[in-house]
Amino acid sequence: MLKYILKRVLQFIPVFLGVTIILFAMENIVPGDPIKLMAGEKKLDPQTEINLRASFHLIQTDADGNPIYDENGDTIETPMWERCALYVNGLLHGDLGISYQRKGQAVADILGAKYPYTFKLAVVAIVLEAVVGIGAGLVSAIKRYSFWDVFVTLTTSILVAMPAFWLGMLLQLFFGVYLKDWTGGAFYLPISADFSPSAVFDEGMYYILPAITLASVSTAYAARIMRSQLLEVMNQDYIRTARAKGLSGRQVIWRHALKNAMIPVVTYIGNDFGAMMAGAILTETVFNWPGVGYETYRAINQRDWPIVLGSVTVIVILVMVINLLVDISYAFLDPRIRYGAPKDEA
Amino acid sequence: MAETKITRRAFVGGSLAASALAALAACGQKKAATTGSGSAAADNPTATGNTLVFYINDPVAIDPYNLQESEGAQVGQILFDSLVDWDFEKNEWAYAAAESHTVSEDGLTYTFTLKDATFHNGDKVDAASFKRGWERLLDSKMKTPGEIGYHLAPVAGYQDMVDGKATELSGVKAVDEKTLEVTLSAPMGDFMAVLCHPGLAPVPKAAVDDPDSFLLAPIGNGPFKMDGKWESGQYIDVVKFDDYYGDAPKIDGVHFSIQKDPDTAFREFEAGNIDFCQIPTGRLKENAKKYGEAEDGYTVTPKHQALFGSEMSTYYLACNLKDETIANKDLRHAISLAINRQNIVDTLFEGKRTPATCIFPPLIDSDSSNAWKYCPAEPDVEQAKKIIADAGLEGTEVTLNYNSGGGHEDIMSIVQSDLEAVGLKVTQSAQEWAAYLDSLTNGNFQLGRLGWIADYPTMDNFIYPNFFSTADNNYSKYNNPELDAATEAARQIQDETERKAKYREINQMAGEDLPIIPIMWYSHVHIGSERVKTLFYDPQGKADLDKAELNA
Numbered sequence: 044m045l046k047y048i049l050k051r052v053l054q055f056i057p058v059f060l061g062v063t064i065i066l067f068a069m070e071n072i073v074p075g076d077p078i079k080l081m082a083g084e085k086k087l088d089p090q091t092e093i094n095l096r097a098s099f100h101l102i103q104t105d106a107d108g109n110p111i112y113d114e115n116g117d118t119i120e121t122p123m124w125e126r127c128a129l130y131v132n133g134l135l136h137g138d139l140g141i142s143y144q145r146k147g148q149a150v151a152d153i154l155g156a157k158y159p160y161t162f163k164l165a166v167v168a169i170v171l172e173a174v175v176g177i178g179a180g181l182v183s184a185i186k187r188y189s190f191w192d193v194f195v196t197l198t199t200s201i202l203v204a205m206p207a208f209w210l211g212m213l214l215q216l217f218f219g220v221y222l223k224d225w226t227g228g229a230f231y232l233p234i235s236a237d238f239s240p241s242a243v244f245d246e247g248m249y250y251i252l253p254a255i256t257l258a259s260v261s262t263a264y265a266a267r268i269m270r271s272q273l274l275e276v277m278n279q280d281y282i283r284t285a286r287a288k289g290l291s292g293r294q295v296i297w298r299h300a301l302k303n304a305m306i307p308v309v310t311y312i313g314n315d316f317g318a319m320m321a322g323a324i325l326t327e328t329v330f331n332w333p334g335v336g337y338e339t340y341r342a343i344n345q346r347d348w349p350i351v352l353g354s355v356t357v358i359v360i361l362v363m364v365i366n367l368l369v370d371i372s373y374a375f376l377d378p379r380i381r382y383g384a385p386k387d388e389a
Numbered sequence: 390m391a392e393t394k395i396t397r398r399a400f401v402g403g404s405l406a407a408s409a410l411a412a413l414a415a416c417g418q419k420k421a422a423t424t425g426s427g428s429a430a431a432d433n434p435t436a437t438g439n440t441l442v443f444y445i446n447d448p449v450a451i452d453p454y455n456l457q458e459s460e461g462a463q464v465g466q467i468l469f470d471s472l473v474d475w476d477f478e479k480n481e482w483a484y485a486a487a488e489s490h491t492v493s494e495d496g497l498t499y500t501f502t503l504k505d506a507t508f509h510n511g512d513k514v515d516a517a518s519f520k521r522g523w524e525r526l527l528d529s530k531m532k533t534p535g536e537i538g539y540h541l542a543p544v545a546g547y548q549d550m551v552d553g554k555a556t557e558l559s560g561v562k563a564v565d566e567k568t569l570e571v572t573l574s575a576p577m578g579d580f581m582a583v584l585c586h587p588g589l590a591p592v593p594k595a596a597v598d599d600p601d602s603f604l605l606a607p608i609g610n611g612p613f614k615m616d617g618k619w620e621s622g623q624y625i626d627v628v629k630f631d632d633y634y635g636d637a638p639k640i641d642g643v644h645f646s647i648q649k650d651p652d653t654a655f656r657e658f659e660a661g662n663i664d665f666c667q668i669p670t671g672r673l674k675e676n677a678k679k680y681g682e683a684e685d686g687y688t689v690t691p692k693h694q695a696l697f698g699s700e701m702s703t704y705y706l707a708c709n710l711k712d713e714t715i716a717n718k719d720l721r722h723a724i725s726l727a728i729n730r731q732n733i734v735d736t737l738f739e740g741k742r743t744p745a746t747c748i749f750p751p752l753i754d755s756d757s758s759n760a761w762k763y764c765p766a767e768p769d770v771e772q773a774k775k776i777i778a779d780a781g782l783e784g785t786e787v788t789l790n791y792n793s794g795g796g797h798e799d800i801m802s803i804v805q806s807d808l809e810a811v812g813l814k815v816t817q818s819a820q821e822w823a824a825y826l827d828s829l830t831n832g833n834f835q836l837g838r839l840g841w842i843a844d845y846p847t848m849d850n851f852i853y854p855n856f857f858s859t860a861d862n863n864y865s866k867y868n869n870p871e872l873d874a875a876t877e878a879a880r881q882i883q884d885e886t887e888r889k890a891k892y893r894e895i896n897q898m899a900g901e902d903l904p905i906i907p908i909m910w911y912s913h914v915h916i917g918s919e920r921v922k923t924l925f926y927d928p929q930g931k932a933d934l935d936k937a938e939l940n941a
Binding site for chain 1: 440449452457458529533535538539540548552577600601604605617620622623624626644647648650652654657659660661821823826827830839841842854861862870
């Protein structure tokens with residue numbers, strides 16, 4: 044077992060290096076020069092441009108950080124492998140570099156300030172998704188063709204079809220603007236996130252609308268998967284056997300059907316959590332959520348490669364660790380699964 | 390058998406996730422419990438008290454060494470005072486941190502006497518702090534070197550410092566505590582306007598000792614000081630600085646609400662949580678009616694809250710003169726004549742922008758003789774057709790290049806139909822901004838959309854960067870030695886009337902060659918809340934927050 048874990052951890056290294064190399068290759072292939080992009084529609088003064096390139100090690104510099112010129116008076120570009128090596132070296136020292144576009148700010152600080160918000164929002168959204176999605180799916184499967192089944196089917200169809208930003212806007216208008224008008228300002232919900240000292244609401248209130256928006260589509264899918272799985276399981280032989288034994292309908296569902304029907308739903312929700320941890324661009328934009336999703340999106344648009352690299356690195360590590368944990372736990376939970384050499388029973 | 394095994398694995402993974410969810414659900418509930426009382430806060434909306442809530446986009450920097458876009462300049466301007474400041478009412482510079490100044494007869498040496506003032510941390514504002522601040526703009530050893538050093542290009546020693554040959558800006562001397570001497574490499578009539586830039590501010594020693602903190606919580610000499618640090622993507626809080634040397638602000642502070650999406654900001658405005666923001670495109674007239682229009686277009690007062698004043702910026706098409714087709718001057722004339730500028734501003738901007746008939750927005754210079762011969766507001770289709778027929782240009786293929794998003798598609802579609810109406814074949818090429826900038830820089834375009842926003846409200850700032858042969862922003866690769874010589878001469882003229890006349894001449898030279906085709910002049914599309922008693926939002930897009938007043 045230990046051997047297996049060690050092997051898997053060692054596998055992290057090539058995966059991680061592979062991803063880093065792909066990203067560095069992208070930096071060279073994708074059009075758009077991050078340094079030229081800095082000045083917006085205006086153009087940078089040529090010497091300033093050189094100084095900026097030197098400060099990011101995009102061109103060769105001497106020990107003092109002054110750019111080195113070749114015999115033609117041109118600067119010398121740092122080769123990709125060297126920048127890649129510099130980056131990995133920095134990473135091993137806990138240094139993710141400096142953002143191109145957020146002047147002088149360290150990538151680790153920028154992402155470090157945003158990840159907690161992404162994580163907290165993802166947790167709230169996932170809980171909502173699990174409770175509402177599974178609940179609605181159950182009701183609609185058990186009371187098939189009833190009013191509630193039709194209601195759930197219709198609602199989920201609408202939610203699946205509705206773009207997140209549009210739903211977000213509607214929620215903002217209804218709960219933030221109209222509700223405030225109608226109740227004379229007695230009750231309403233915050234429109235966009237505000238975690239400043241002068242914030243009006245308790246922190247938790249700011250999660251409500253974004254979490255609903257973020258969870259909406261996945262909740263609808265979860266409900267639909269739940270419904271179809273439960274219906275399918277109910278037709279299985281062992282359910283018939285359970286009924287034949289004389290168990291009540293409730294017992295059949297709770298003790299036999301549900302356990303098996305849950306598998307795909309929970310797998311779906313689990314994957315969704317991973318996706319949410321990478322950030323949610325639309326929800327973050329509409330609700331002004333200070334998360335990593337929008338930051339990464341902005342960084343891609345502005346070719347802020349240090350930020351892109353940083354956030355992708357974090358995501359890659361997260362996913363690898365989660366996968367490893369899940370695989371290890373299989374061995375503990377299912378006696379039929381064994382990792383490593385057949386005789387290694389550790 | 391294999392099938393059940395997979396199902397089993399999936400189940401185990403699933404139950405793991407489920408238990409994790411249960412754990413998370415527990416913390417979710419705790420959260421819900423604490424939020425139960427949240428709605429009670431409703432009678433305490435954000436936009437209350439004597440703090441103004443101001444919408445901005447996330448700035449690039451608020452440290453003066455890198456103030457460039459309007460957001461950064463807006464925040465920097467109220468934290469710092471430069472030597473002088475632009476007075477938009479009188480349309481000339483006015484003293485800020487400087488008390489007086491003299492200029493040597495040759496126009497090369499400016500000597501400033503400073504007012505008595507302190508920084509927010511109690512340090513004295515002396516001549517050395519100006520020198521320190523200016524040199525940071527050019528210091529290539531900053532963690533990320535600044536991008537706005539070009540403002541100091543007229544100062545002697547600029548090139549040496551940018552090139553890394555000098556660590557000091559030789560043209561700037563702190564003669565004594567209160568005397569700052571600035572030597573230029575060549576006379577420049579508009580130098581005082583340059584000095585109005587908020588980036589040319591003094592900084593205390595702390596900026597050099599602890600640059601990382603200074604970056605996010607700069608210590609300035611302006612009417613407001615930082616309250617906490619800039620929370621990227623969230624907010625910036627500033628409060629009134631009690632020891633300010635000038636008139637004390639009438640509001641206690643400003644809460645800059647940093648929003649990603651202007652539409653969200655507008656919904657916050659509608660809910661009464663933001664005091665100043667933009668009106669979403671397509672809803673200008675509706676909101677002008679609902680909230681009332683400001684009489685001067687720039688000052689928010691109750692019931693006159695929507696601002697549509699003209700800005701100092703021009704939306705134009707850069708003509709790639711290195712391109713064989715576009716190099717044909719007749720073609721450029723015909724294209725410019727064919728474009729229905731009035732139609733663009735009427736249909737897409739509800740008539741709130743103005744058709745551009747030359748490079749100078751009216752606020753820069755409104756002289757009636759400025760209009761270019763080939764740039765009418767209403768198209769001259771007959772003449773355009775005649776030029777095309779005479780030059781045998783029927784069916785010429787031209788491409789409109791622009792960056793996707795931002796509503797440019799709609800503008801370009803109108804231009805396309807206008808050009809097709811006079812017999813040209815037009816294609817559109819929309820690229821994402823980063824890729825588009827590459828095309829512009831590498832000359833892979835024919836007619837490229839761009840906007841020019843004034844750094845300083847001077848005519849030179851429209852002529853030099855766009856038309857001078859070696860200027861950085863000359864994407865057209867326009868090279869007219871006659872215009873270059875005239876511009877260099879104009880820059881040195883000290884007499885204002887004479888200088889203006891010269892720039893008007895240069896404007897007409899460009900109008901004949903059409904290296905760019907102006908389309909329209911931008912306007913404000915901003916709105917203030919009913920709480921705002923008075924707030925002036927200047928044509929360069931910066932609010933005079935130190936003079937703003939709120940109704941209690």
